[in-house]
Amino acid sequence: MRYLIKIIVVYIFLMPLMAFAGEIEARFLDDRGRPVAEAVISAIPLSGQAVPAMSKIPVELEQIDKEFKPNVTIIQRGGKILFPNRDSVSHHVYSFSEAKKFELPLYTGASRPIVFENPGVITLGCNIHDWMKGYIVVVDTPFFALSDATGVIAIKDLPVGAWRLEVWHPRLKGGLMVREVNLTDGAALNESFTLSLRREWKKTRDRAREKSGY
Amino acid sequence: MFIKRSFRNRLLLAFLSLFVIVQVSSFLIIDRVITRAARERATDDLRNAAIILKQFLLERSDLLIQGASLFSRDYAFQQTYFADDRETIRSALLSLQQRIHADFILLLADEDDWPVRVQTPRGEDEGKPFKHPELLEESIEAGEPGSWVISRDQGLVRMVAVPLLAPEPVAWLCVGFKMDEKLVKSLERFVGFGVSLVKEVDGQLLVVTSSLGPDARNTVEIALASRSSDQKDFQVVMNDELHSLHLRDDSSLLLHASLERALQPLRQLQRVFALLAFLALLVVFLLGKTVAKTVTQPVERLVQGVRRVTAGDLTAEVAVERDDEIGMLANSFNVMARGLEEKEKVRSLLGKVVSNQIAEELLRGKTVQLGGEIRTVTVLFTDLRSFTTTCEKMQPEEVLHFLNRYLDCMAKVVEKHGGVIDKFIGDAIMAIFGAPVSLPDHARRAVECGREMHSELKLLNEKLRQEGRPEIAMGVGIHTGEVVAGNMGAENRLNYTVIGDTVNVAARLESETKSVGRSPLFSQATLEAACLNTDEVALIGPLHVKGREQPILVSTLKE
Numbered sequence: 001m002r003y004l005i006k007i008i009v010v011y012i013f014l015m016p017l018m019a020f021a022g023e024i025e026a027r028f029l030d031d032r033g034r035p036v037a038e039a040v041i042s043a044i045p046l047s048g049q050a051v052p053a054m055s056k057i058p059v060e061l062e063q064i065d066k067e068f069k070p071n072v073t074i075i076q077r078g079g080k081i082l083f084p085n086r087d088s089v090s091h092h093v094y095s096f097s098e099a100k101k102f103e104l105p106l107y108t109g110a111s112r113p114i115v116f117e118n119p120g121v122i123t124l125g126c127n128i129h130d131w132m133k134g135y136i137v138v139v140d141t142p143f144f145a146l147s148d149a150t151g152v153i154a155i156k157d158l159p160v161g162a163w164r165l166e167v168w169h170p171r172l173k174g175g176l177m178v179r180e181v182n183l184t185d186g187a188a189l190n191e192s193f194t195l196s197l198r199r200e201w202k203k204t205r206d207r208a209r210e211k212s213g214y
Numbered sequence: 215m216f217i218k219r220s221f222r223n224r225l226l227l228a229f230l231s232l233f234v235i236v237q238v239s240s241f242l243i244i245d246r247v248i249t250r251a252a253r254e255r256a257t258d259d260l261r262n263a264a265i266i267l268k269q270f271l272l273e274r275s276d277l278l279i280q281g282a283s284l285f286s287r288d289y290a291f292q293q294t295y296f297a298d299d300r301e302t303i304r305s306a307l308l309s310l311q312q313r314i315h316a317d318f319i320l321l322l323a324d325e326d327d328w329p330v331r332v333q334t335p336r337g338e339d340e341g342k343p344f345k346h347p348e349l350l351e352e353s354i355e356a357g358e359p360g361s362w363v364i365s366r367d368q369g370l371v372r373m374v375a376v377p378l379l380a381p382e383p384v385a386w387l388c389v390g391f392k393m394d395e396k397l398v399k400s401l402e403r404f405v406g407f408g409v410s411l412v413k414e415v416d417g418q419l420l421v422v423t424s425s426l427g428p429d430a431r432n433t434v435e436i437a438l439a440s441r442s443s444d445q446k447d448f449q450v451v452m453n454d455e456l457h458s459l460h461l462r463d464d465s466s467l468l469l470h471a472s473l474e475r476a477l478q479p480l481r482q483l484q485r486v487f488a489l490l491a492f493l494a495l496l497v498v499f500l501l502g503k504t505v506a507k508t509v510t511q512p513v514e515r516l517v518q519g520v521r522r523v524t525a526g527d528l529t530a531e532v533a534v535e536r537d538d539e540i541g542m543l544a545n546s547f548n549v550m551a552r553g554l555e556e557k558e559k560v561r562s563l564l565g566k567v568v569s570n571q572i573a574e575e576l577l578r579g580k581t582v583q584l585g586g587e588i589r590t591v592t593v594l595f596t597d598l599r600s601f602t603t604t605c606e607k608m609q610p611e612e613v614l615h616f617l618n619r620y621l622d623c624m625a626k627v628v629e630k631h632g633g634v635i636d637k638f639i640g641d642a643i644m645a646i647f648g649a650p651v652s653l654p655d656h657a658r659r660a661v662e663c664g665r666e667m668h669s670e671l672k673l674l675n676e677k678l679r680q681e682g683r684p685e686i687a688m689g690v691g692i693h694t695g696e697v698v699a700g701n702m703g704a705e706n707r708l709n710y711t712v713i714g715d716t717v718n719v720a721a722r723l724e725s726e727t728k729s730v731g732r733s734p735l736f737s738q739a740t741l742e743a744a745c746l747n748t749d750e751v752a753l754i755g756p757l758h759v760k761g762r763e764q765p766i767l768v769s770t771l772k773e
Contacts (some may be wrong), residue, residue, distance in 0.1 A: 096296040096380045125381030127289045133381045194765070197359035201383055 004118045012130050024182040025167070027152040035151025036195050038072045040137045040168045042144035044178065047161035050144050058082050058113050061134065065093050066205075068124055068134025072170065074144045075136060076120050083111040085100075092127035099138055103127075123167060131205035135170050160185050171197040222503075222510040225513060229502035230495070236607040237491045241638045244487070252460060252587075253635060257447050260460035260469045263405040267467060270404065274391065275361045275374050281314030282376040282387045283359070292380050295321075298477070308335035320371040321378075322350065322386035350386060363413075363466050367605050370411050370422050370466070378543055398425045409472040410434060412461070426452070426470070434459070434468070435708070449473065512540045519547055528555035586700020586712075591648035591690060592660035592740055593717050594633065595724035596624060596667060598641040601689035617641055618675065620686065627670050629665040632656075644721075646712050657694045657743035664734030665688040665771055689723030690734035693741045722759035723768065730754055730768070739766040 024043060028036040038040070045051060051192050058080035062069045066087060075081060075209070085091050085108045093111070094103040099120025105109050116138040126132035137144075143163075145153040167177040173196045181189055256609045277569040285291060294302045303321065311319040321333040322344050333340060336612030344350065353360030353375055360375040364533075373390035377383030391397070393411050402425040409423035410431070421431045430452040432469040437450035437459065446461045458622075467762075512534040521531035529553050535546035598620070605613045621643065625635050627657060629644045632653055636644040641671040645663070667690055675685040695716035701708040719737060727733040732754065741751060756765035 035641050092289075095385070096292060101296070118460075123380065124381070130287055130379065174641070185620050201356060201377065201379070 005039040011108070015157045020185045021157045022160055022185065022187040022189065023154055024158060024163070024181065024189045025071055025152065026145070026147070026167075027190070028151045028153075028167070028169075029192065029194050030197055031194065035147075035149065036169060036197070037147055037149045037151060038169060039147040039149070039151070039153075039191075039193070039195060040072060040074055040139075040144065041141035041143050041153065041155065042074070042137075042166045043155055043158060044139075044141045044143075044166065045161060046164055049159040049161045051159075054078060056140060060084060061136070062086050063093070063126070063132070066091075066126075066129050067134060068132060071133075072135045072137065072146055074146055075116055076142055077138055078115065078117060079138075080115050081136065081169045082113050082115040085109055085111065090128065091132070094127055095122045095124055095136075097122040099185045100101075100104065100136075102146055103188075129205075137168055139166070143169060143174070157209060158183055158189075167193050167195070169195055169197060171200055173198050220510070221513065222506040225506040225509065226499070226502045229505070229620055237270040237494070241487060242485075245480075248483070249477065251472060252476045252480055253449075256458040256471050256473055257460065259476075260407060260447070260458060260519075262469055264409050264460050264462045264467060264469050267401055268407070268462060268470070269380070270401070271372065271467075272361075273750055278314055278374045278389045278391070279359050279376055279657045281316075282389050283314075284309070284373065286311045286376050286378045286387050290531070292378065295378060295385060296380070303333060304335050304661055307333070311335060311389065316389040317391045318389070319698055320344075320386075322375070322388060344631030354383065354645075360538055363393070364390075365413055367420075368422075370413055377421060379646075381723055391424060394424050395425075398423050399586065401425075405469070408457075408472075410468040412438070412466055412468050421468070424468075429569045434470070438468075446745050453654050467607065474509065490541060500758050509540075511557065512536065513546060516540075516547055516754045517552065522550055523554065541592070582629060586698045586702070588696055589648050589652075589699045590656075590695065590743075591697050591712060591716070592656045592694040592743070593636075593712065593720035594628070594643075594645040594660045594663060594734075594755070595691045595720045596643045596646065598646075599689065599728065601686065604686060616683075618703065623674055624667055625672055627666050628663055631659045631666070633663055635658065644717070646699075647698075649697070650710060655744070656690075658745065660692045660694075661734070661736060661744050661746065663741065664692055664736070673760040674688075688733065689724050691727060692734055692736035692740050693719050693720040693723055694737065694740040695719065718761055719759065719766065722761065723766070724758055726768065730757075730770075735768050735770055738769070741769050744771065 004011050011202065026039075026041045028039040028041075029153070030036050054076045059073060059075055060082045061073050062084050065088045068091070073081065083093050083104055087108070089107040092103065092106050095101055097120065099118045100114070100116050100122045102114055106116075114138065118141045119138045122136040124132075124134035124136065143155050143158055145155050147153045162180060162182050164183060165179045166180070168175075179191065179193075179195060181191065185191060215454050220533050256452070272601075276479060291303075291306050294306060305323055307319050310316075319335060320339075323333065331687055332586075346362070349360055349362050349364075350709070359377070360373075362373050362375075364371050364373050370393040372393055373389045375386045375388045378385040388631050396411045398411060402767050408425050410426060411422045413422050414420075419435070421434055424434070426434065433450055433452050437448060438461075441448045448459050449460075450457050450459060452470075457470045458473050458476070458578070459468060459470045461468050464634050512532075515532045515534060519530045519532040528551055532547050534542045550618075597611070608616065622639055624643055628635055628643070631647070633645040634649070634651075635645045636646050638644075645660075647653055647660040647663070653659060667688065673689050678685055691715055695714070697714040697716045699710075699711035699712045702713075703709045723735045723737060727735050732752075735754065750772055751769045754768040757768045758765045
């Protein structure tokens with residue numbers, strides 16, 4: 001019964017917010033008009049909109065087949081990430097990024113959780129495997145999304161008001177792309193971003209060589 | 215001009231000219247082909263050497279890239295870099311430089327703003343902006359390590375740049391080697407060709423470092439400036455030697471080879487060729503001379519033979535024992551000479567018996583026939599006065615000698631005027647004008663002959679007087695008329711003569727000279743036929759001659 005009352009109270013409390021919400025659909029294209037995957041968009045409230053509380057559940061960033069999976073992970077500031085190593089070989093995960101410097105010296109299996117207190121981009125590497133590269137984007141908002149191969153992603157149930165949209169991509173030239181928008185009730189904003197991407201640094205992984213014997 | 219223009223010399227000259235033309239033209243053709251081949255080979259060699267050097271430099275760059283790449287992923291160094299421990303960084307850079315044998319090393323910190331900050335092992339240029347950010351940007355854009363040729367301190371350096379991956383590029387390790395004289399010398403030793411490093415300054419290519427001397431550098435720079443912009447291969451004369459040059463595609467490496475050296479085997483071949491040509495020329499000269507001699511010697515002998523014949527020596531004989539055309543010619547010549555000799559013998563013999571003209575007629579092969587023809591001729595008779603009285607005091611052989619002297623003198627006059635001595639009758643001469651050879655002016659010739667006979671007699675008398683001998687007097691009678699002319703006698707003993715009244719009249723006129731006391735005497739018929747001018751003729755008058763009923767009108771020449 002108390003549980004039900006709690007739900008009712010929360011529902012009543014959230015009613016105004018849910019009633020006055022909108023949606024932002026973001027489309028990411030490169031210079032040549034091709035859809036861009038792994039683009040990160042986050043919406044930061046500018047007009048004091050109430051935002052949902054952060055999830056306490058740690059996010060997992062695995063190492064499988066000597067690659068970070070997923071390649072790009074978005075997490076709200078203060079969130080935790082676990083780095084389980086599913087490979088049979090050890091990995092040495094490190095970051096020299098300003099937002100979070102850490103290292104998980106050679107290990108296999110489960111790792112200790114790392115808390116990301118500062119917003120920013122963290123580039124992950126493995127000291128053993130030159131080609132292993134992963135990104136963690138720490139954002140100061142619960143509203144964020146990662147584009148898939150279609151280059152289109154929607155952030156739903158955004159309270160009406162002014163928002164700062166921050167766009168990032170691992171190969172984006174010149175850091176963040178920022179755009180401010182005003183969302184009205186029931187609106188679905190279509191925002192298109194043209195990203196100028198630099199070429200990815202040549203990977204050193206040679207799968208054919210990994211298989212060949214002596 | 216100084217050489218006798220004989221057939222032999224011309225033949226020899228033709229031989230030699232042909233040989234020289236063949237030799238010179240083949241020499242020129244071979245020279246051209248081999249020179250071109252040598253040049254092409256030199257150019258090809260330079261191109262290949264350029265490829266090798268390019269590969270050599272690339273591999274050296276790759277070695278530096280590999281060394282720097284290993285270092286750039288060193289976790290300890292990455293930690294040091296992010297800890298911004300400058301002193302340790304510098305020490306680590308120095309260690310790397312020594313490890314990979316680089317001439318220099320730079321660390322370019324990839325900060326948010328360009329230009330990037332420079333860090334070096336010894337701290338020089340510390341914190342200064344990197345001078346070639348555009349190259350770094352190109353490398354980032356390409357996503358690959360950079361490899362550049364950069365001008366530095368008046369020289370060139372080869373620089374490679376690899377990122378410090380953490381795991382994204384955060385800084386750049388630049389290592390390189392100086393492209394200095396030491397390098398070009400080692401490259402020169404490596405490929406065996408001269409090597410120059412070239413850089414472009416204000417659109418002009420300048421030689422930065424070269425294995426050539428300083429003089430040659432200027433020459434090369436001028437040649438570089440004057441060639442067309444896309445010309446990679448060109449030639450230039452340096453130190454009195456033609457050099458073939460090849461510019462590498464990116465215009466930083468120039469290779470040069472002495473064409474003289476490439477052409478050395480050719481020059482050697484040329485010398486051998488020249489010697490062989492000289493020897494062959496000598497052989498051809500000697501051979502040609504022998505051949506020319508073989509051909510011309512019999513010709514010369516023939517010429518000598520012809521000369522002897524021309525000079526009257528009909529016994530000339532040419533000894534050529536050959537089966538060819540020249541041998542045939544020599545045989546023909548000999549046959550001809552023999553023929554001439556025979557003919558001359560006959561002519562000479564005949565001339566003594568008959569008059570020359572008759573002898574000629576006979577020798578000319580005209581059929582000698584009996585019988586005769588009626589012709590109008592002029593007959594001249596001479597006789598000596600009181601010859602018998604004169605001879606009485608002489609010995610018989612002296613008489614013959616004296617007579618022959620007189621007859622010879624008169625016979626010559628007759629022959630001179632185209633007359634024919636028909637016969638000598640003692641001291642008398644019978645001469646015919648107009649037979650056997652027709653003479654349209656036979657009458658005039660006879661009259662002139664008579665006149666000259668008297669002139670000759672005067673001269674003879676002059677001599678006789680001087681010799682103390684008695685002088686002689688002569689009478690000449692001339693008459694023109696029809697005669698029967700022809701060969702008379704037996705089949706194998708012929709005598710060409712004329713007969714008829716005309717002969718008798720002429721003889722009578724000659725005998726009349728005694729009574730008239732004038733000579734020569736000639737008939738009216740002769741006068742008319744000779745068309746003599748009246749002022750040179752003196753009319754004697756009609757004379758009754760023996761055997762003629764009608765008197766004959768007789769004239770003589772005015773004295």
